Amino acid sequence: MVSEPNAVIAVDIRKLTVKFGEFTAVDQVSLSVRKGEIFGFLGANGAGKTTTIRVLCGLLVPTSGHVRVAGYAPEDGLEKIKTRVGYMSQRFTLYDDLTVAENLKFSGSLRGIVGRKLEQRIEELLEFVGFSRATGAFVKDLPGGIKQQVSLAASILHDPEIVFLDEPTSGVTPGARERFWKLIRELAGKGKTVFVTTHYMDEAEHCERIALMKDGKIIALDSPGGLKASTFRTPLLEILPSRKMAEGSWLPQLRAHPAVESIEPYGMRYHLVISDPARLGEVKAQIPPSFEISQTAPSLEDVFIRLVEAGFIK
């Protein structure tokens, strides 16, 4: 038994269940996140990601199960948790009719940071997030990506050990998303634990580990590479149909082939999974010759489609 608060485990969840009346939002979830890890939470809307985060931030009391955040359980006093975590909610983070400086000062004051120390900290963080505009600008006049950066600054003003980011990059440009993820990696580099939810599969690749949630349950939890390897044990073919033959009888025929496990649309293309690698040539022969066929490495999107949408069970 270790008597000191967990030094290495930042977030520990054991059989967490949250019910809203009859509806079970989070169902028997267990996981633990290492200190300094970037942990991703993936899932459709309503899968239970936000509810789990709200419990971890001390905003919601679980129906059953145990959580420890930064070494403290909610029973030890929510204030202990609240002072050690930063939370950036998906819906709202800043007040539109306040300036950047006013918003940050407000967040700081709520956290008990005042005076010269607050000003220094604001300056430091604005530099960190790469905010180069006037701090007297109203938040409503800022573009989405900049708003997100300022929001991040606001949620880490008090130098929290763990940062919860709930869909931090929804609705911003790809460039801004990329810059934001650079900030997340820098935070993790400084020893912060980052717990992030996202809709974007390409973003999830940045995470060290990912939990896939569906209907309140975790259906897979691994590193991006591990998830791909365990979900796709057989080759994945990418088929690019020629434009004029995109529709036709080849698709149902291929789907009916005994060696084809699944075929899913993937943008303009199709991703095809073969159940028996030995019959690869046989399957290829079924595809019209005008199509481009290549063997490809599965992306997280393939994993997500297979596990969450197609309901594939290993």
Place this chain on the structure above:
Amino acid sequence: MKWQMKWSRIIAVLRKEVFHILRDPFTLALALALPLILVLVFGLAIEFNIRELRMAVHDGDRTYQSRGLTEVLGSSGYFKLTNEVSPVAAMGALEGERAKAALIIEKNFGKQLGSEQVARAQVLLDGSDNSTVGLILGYLNGVQKIAEHKFLPEVASSNLEIRTKYLFNGELNSRWFTVPGLLAIVIAILSILLTSLTIAREWENGSMELLLSTPIRPLEIVIGKLVPYLVLGLGAATFVYLLARLGFGVPFRGSHFVLIPGVLLFITAYLTQGLLISVITRRQQLAMQLSMMTGLLPSILLSGFIFPIENMPPFFQVFTSILPAKWFIQISRGTFLSGSGFAELATPFLALFVLNGVLIMLATKNFKKDLEP
């Protein structure tokens, strides 16, 4: 859990709220323009007094006595007389809405008056306008007394004379009565509407969740948010007070040390009601509608501001007791017009205390429940 209130956090919320108010044209306009508009509408445009009421007169007697009677009526200031050639013409004036009342003096009026018989003059009133009928009857009663005194001094002095004397507002000036009541209406609108909107707004755009993810306590949020509106409400109340005193010449006969605690109690009651509404609805639109329905309308219609509570059916006389406005209007009118002190106003003050307690209890209970669904 150790309960520690941090002033720095309250002040942070307070500062933020002041920024919101100063930058929101709607709130500012409501706070500044509304009291002015209400005072002007209720104080100037709506006249509850009746003056120069048109009365069609047919004098079929044409004697010294009948002329005396019409003279008394005409000089009272309440009536404006028009002469009609026949009783039928007088009736016609009434039916044609050219007059609110008709007086028909029969041929032998003077003779009967002199011969100790009962002298009769007939007054016809337009019963379809029942807001004026009561007043006219009251005036006529007074006119009759004057007439009796004029024509039958010996009778009047020997008989017991019933005289109505209106205390405190001797002229029955409706403005004196209305404007102190307006204090209640203005405070009701500002307090309930603005607080319910400000907190519902935080719920609606999700910032309440963000606030609660910091160590700030719900009570600190509430205090920080309510104080600016308390100041705004007090400002509006002061404005109405000054307008009443200086603009309308309403006397202030009581003590400010009685009125001010009354105002404070009343504002907190409605601030808390606004808070309760926003905690329950969490939506600005709904909060606004509920504020209007439970705050503004009852304050105007059921508080005694326009319609006297004594004239309401027994159920409403009891029901209106849950309205803080009913009690505050008693305090306001009492201090303004009759110079009442705490002793005379013990019931309204006690009632406001109880209502405050109940509202605060309900609001905090619901607020806590909402945080931890």
